[in-house]
Amino acid sequence: MRSMLRSLAAAFVVLVALGLAAPVMAQPAPPQPTAVNPTALSVNERQLMEQLRAGTPGTGTTVSGRGTIPNLDSQVLIQPQGQAWRVFHQGAMHWIAGIAILGMLALLALFYLVRGTIKVEKGLSGFKILRFSSFERLVHWMVAGCFIILGLSGLNVTVGKFLLLPLLGEDAFAVTAQWAKYAHNYLAWPFMLGLAVMFLTWVGHNIPSRVDLQWIRQGGGMLANGAHPPARKFNAGQKGIFWAVMIGGAALSLSGIYLLFPYTAGGVLALQFWNIVHGLAGVLLIAVILAHIYIGTLGMQGAAEAMTTGEVDLNWAKEHHSLWVQEEADKGKLHPHAVVHPAE
Template sequence: MRSSLRSLVAPLAVAMALSLSAPAIAQQQQQQPSSVNPTASSVQERQLLEALRAGTPGTGTTLHGRITIPDTNASNLIQPQGQAWRSVHQGLMHWIAAIAILGMLAVLVLFYLVRGKIRILHGISGIRVLRFSAFERLVHWMVASCFIILGLSGLNVTLGKFLLPQLFGEGVFATFSQWAKYAHNYLAWPFMLGLAFMFLMWVAHNIPGRIDIDWIRRGGGIIGSDHPPARKFNAGQKGIFWAVIIGGGTLSLSGFYLLFPYYAGGVLGGQFWNIVHGVAGVLLIAVIFAHIYIGTIGMEGASEAMTTGEVDLNWAKEHHSLWVEEERVKASIHPQAPQPAE
């Protein structure tokens, strides 16, 4: 009898214990996830941003973590200036590039449709005049070819990921971007060398003067049919020259700091020079489009100056009359030696 009573009490006690512990177990199961999450207790980005916004307005305070290495910059968790840089690089830069480059292309197309090709008014004379030496043309094409590759590879950094993967696939885009980066880094050096030679060769001919004001006032032969006098370089060409020298110099300086960020002045300096490099690049690309237009389809006889080095005499008289007179004076002072009779 006692043993049967004991057999009935034991299951009742177990059942009562389970019923009392069931709410606690259920509550514990609700509090703990079914799988282990090693980052569940870590700080989320949203909390960091809220802490950043809660700081003193306008101070630009950087959120820091704890580190055990000497480099204090490694403790930066969020840098407000980095957020601003990303906004400019991924937003405003695209608008600057689109307005500058596409806007210039639209203007050139409209100008060609309205003005057409600028012809040699008196026709081709057949007499050739040396305008640029072989060395001058070599320097020009070294700078030009480097700039074309630098411009395309630079635009790939800013805009490539939004266009090329959809057209050619991510694998092709990745391979192209890698080689474009190598080309951009190494071709910067011959580009800078060519800029230095270009400055030394032509700076004396590109000093602005009163004659340039008259050239601009009369439209420079581009607007209308009037051809104001000009020396070796007219006001328009002087503008291109200084745009290349100043813009190329800015690209060279900022590019140096991007290649060697140790000298850029920290993260903030690198972000600053990155924006300067991008803006200078797209603006110079737009200027070069205008230069290419005038030197090719925009003006008859202009392309020969940088291909064969010689131009037609009538073209030279119409666009650089004072330079032609200067060359005639030089020829009269230093006549060619007579050739011996055979």
């Protein structure tokens, strides 16, 4: 009897379950889409920014998600400051680089057409005076060589995809950019070391003095043929180059270290700031170095020897660095037959 009652109860439960499930099973299956549009429900970025700005006045438009690690920066999904940085990097930065570098080249070309090569007025004497030691020239060329590669590889980051990519093609440009990146990262260290040694070696000769004011008033004797103003080992123009290299090099070094080790910069906003500093310092220093190269080669007769052989002609030294020549003569470092007449 108990067995029969259990069977009846089980049968009743099954019937009730089937009755409840029947309406659900009777519903037709939803129609399948004939085409998939993955962007149909996507959010327009500009519209999202405007809505966030309107809904949260004064709080910015940064959009954050959720994360499980302590680093809150990893949760940032949209950062509007990044949009501003991208606009600057891909727009204003190109204009600044073009104006600084191409403008300097244009000015130097115009100066050469008007002034030509600055000659040694009394001709070469045949006597030499040591201007830079082997160590000084080694440091100079180490910094110069590194800077040339760093400058070219840095410009590749800024304008390479617009200038080189169409010429080289995607594959060749990718390989070139990769090796340029390696060179930029590793040559930064000897560049910084050279800057430090250069500073310690020459800072004593590059302190501004009253003599520099006269040199500036006379335009260094380079604007027209005539007497050159007196100068010590470095004149006012060379001192300007020195401090531009030191200040610009320090800005490049500090910002470059932050870019190489981004976790030390203090966040994404700080990295964007140092990236801008690095780019601006780089293109402005390139423009300054172009003027330095011009004066040391095509622009002035006898100047290149200072950083090649280390010795310069005595007449050249008298015209451009008369006070320094007198100091060297007082130390007994001139040829005994050389006659010293400092320029007035």
